[in-house]
Amino acid sequence: MFVRWSGLVDGTESQGRLPGYSETVVRHFDAPEALDMRFHEVHARSVLNRVPAASRMPFRWTVNPYRGCGHACVYCFARPTHTYLGFDAGRDFEREIVVKVNAPEVLRAELARRSWQGEHVALGTNTDPYQWVEGRYRLMEGIWAALRDAANPCSVLTKSPLVLRDLPLLVEIAARTQISASLSIPTLDERAWRATEPHTPHPRARLEAVAELNRAGIPTGVLIAPLMPGINDAPHQLEPLLAAAKDAGATSIGGLALHLRGAVKEIFMSWVREQRPDLVERYERLYRRGAYAPKEERQRLAALVRKRGSWRMAEPEPPAVKPARARQERLF
Numbered sequence: 001m002f003v004r005w006s007g008l009v010d011g012t013e014s015q016g017r018l019p020g021y022s023e024t025v026v027r028h029f030d031a032p033e034a035l036d037m038r039f040h041e042v043h044a045r046s047v048l049n050r051v052p053a054a055s056r057m058p059f060r061w062t063v064n065p066y067r068g069c070g071h072a073c074v075y076c077f078a079r080p081t082h083t084y085l086g087f088d089a090g091r092d093f094e095r096e097i098v099v100k101v102n103a104p105e106v107l108r109a110e111l112a113r114r115s116w117q118g119e120h121v122a123l124g125t126n127t128d129p130y131q132w133v134e135g136r137y138r139l140m141e142g143i144w145a146a147l148r149d150a151a152n153p154c155s156v157l158t159k160s161p162l163v164l165r166d167l168p169l170l171v172e173i174a175a176r177t178q179i180s181a182s183l184s185i186p187t188l189d190e191r192a193w194r195a196t197e198p199h200t201p202h203p204r205a206r207l208e209a210v211a212e213l214n215r216a217g218i219p220t221g222v223l224i225a226p227l228m229p230g231i232n233d234a235p236h237q238l239e240p241l242l243a244a245a246k247d248a249g250a251t252s253i254g255g256l257a258l259h260l261r262g263a264v265k266e267i268f269m270s271w272v273r274e275q276r277p278d279l280v281e282r283y284e285r286l287y288r289r290g291a292y293a294p295k296e297e298r299q300r301l302a303a304l305v306r307k308r309g310s311w312r313m314a315e316p317e318p319p320a321v322k323p324a325r326a327r328q329e330r331l332f
Contacts, residue, residue: 018040018042018085018086018098019084019085019086021042021043021044021098024040024041024042025040025041026038026039026040026041027039027041029133029136033070033132033199034070034132034133036095037070037094037095037096037097037133038095038096038097039097039098039099039133040096040097040098040099041099041101042098042099042100042101043100043101043102044100044102044103044106045106046106046110047063047064047065047100047103047106047107047110048061048062048063048107048110048111048116048121049061049062049063049064051125057122057125059120059121059122059125059155060119060120061119061120061121061122062121062122062123062125062126063103063107063121063122063123063129063143064100064123064124064125064126064127064129065099065100065103065129065134065137065139065140065143066097066098066099066100066127066128066129066131066133066134066139067081067082067085067097067098067100067126067127068082068087068092068093068094068095068096068097068098068127069093069094069097069127069128069131070094070095070097070131070132070133070199071094071128071131071159071197071199071200072094072197072198072199073196073197073200074195074196074197074267074268074271075196075197075226075228075258075260075264075268076093076127076264077259077261077264078093078126078127079093079262079263079264079267080261080262080263080264081126082096083263085098088263089262089263089264089267090263090267094199097131097133099133099137099139100139101137101139103139103142103143104139104141104142104143104145104146105142107142107143107146107147108142108145108146108149108150111146111147111149111150111152112150118150118151118152118153119153120153120154120155120178121147121152121153121154121155122154122155122156122157123140123143123154123155123156123157124156124157124158125157128158128159128160129143129156129158130158130159130160130162130163131160132199134160134162135162140163140166141166141169144166144169144170144173145169147173148169148172148173148176151176151177152177153177153178153179154173154177154178154179155179155180155181155182156180156181156182157181157182157183157184157223158181158182158183158184159183159184159185159197159200159201159206160200160201160206160209161201161205161206161208161209162201163181163209163213164209164212164213167212167213167216167218170213170216170218171216171217171218174217174218179218179219180218180219180220180221180251181213181218181219181220181221182220182221182222182223182252182254183206183207183209183210183220183221183222183223184206184223184225185203185206185207185222185223185224185241185245186203186224186225186226186227186228186232187203187224187231187232187237187241188203188204188237188240188241188244189232189237192231192232192237195275196228196231196232196271203241204244207222207244207245207248208248210222210245210248210249210250211247211248211249214248214249214250214251215249219251220249220250220251221250221251221252221253221254222241222245222248222250222252222253222254223253223254223255223256224238224241224253224254224255224256224305225254225255225256226256226257226258226259227255227256227257227258227301227304227305228258229258229279229282229283229286229293229297229301230276230278230279230282231276231279233301233304235304238304238305242305253305255301255302255304255305257292257293257297257298257301257302258293259291259292259293260287260291261291262291265287265291268283269283269284
């Protein structure tokens, strides 16, 4: 019997069904940050997701306790995954949040299977596990506890200092196995931040989380992603961020050029037309052939980080083979 969330419900709207899940309970919270959001509670059959080999990710397994994300980042690559549930990749992705309420229990059972080889598990690879609603459901506490008890190597990527709530658990994991963290901080520029990721915690608060995690012995880096030409790639924007990351003790810094896959391209281009009409022609030229900017542009962005910092710049090549739809769904 699951009781973790029994005392947090402000309102129940309906019961329904989402593709791939049994009956769901739809709830809402009477909080300023979530007044126009609905939360679909589902019971997942599995939460360990195998990453398709064609994705070229440096890990094979992920856990994502939420689908959809209230951060509302205009560039978010995960938006198209919401269409598998019958939602759209735009406003629905930001306002119709799926909550896998049994994720900690299911993960614990999966980690205990004889067939499980104790491979690295990455968190935060699709939608942020520390988005606003995690403060209500607190699923990550149980997820970390399961990984700790299994002494299973793991990592997390997030935009939120809420990860510090679970620092004692991360320290316990570090005493038993490998763990690392990364904070996604595309920019310190107030205008660019507010315009492109309107509901995320302040970038300075994220830097403070980087420093505190490293002080506690959790190797934590900074990911500057995405790098968006004309929006957050100017030297006067990058240099303060690189310096602040160094001051925070970042163990690494990586960067990723913007890629616009599927529905994300039109969502992002609509934003550009409305907010930055001066960049429309540039982006139409850069992404006219697909989701990835030309190689020379990706190399230019990589050089910006390499020249101004002493860390690495991640610059993955576009996938050589596009995964089939069914395999893509398994990632999420």
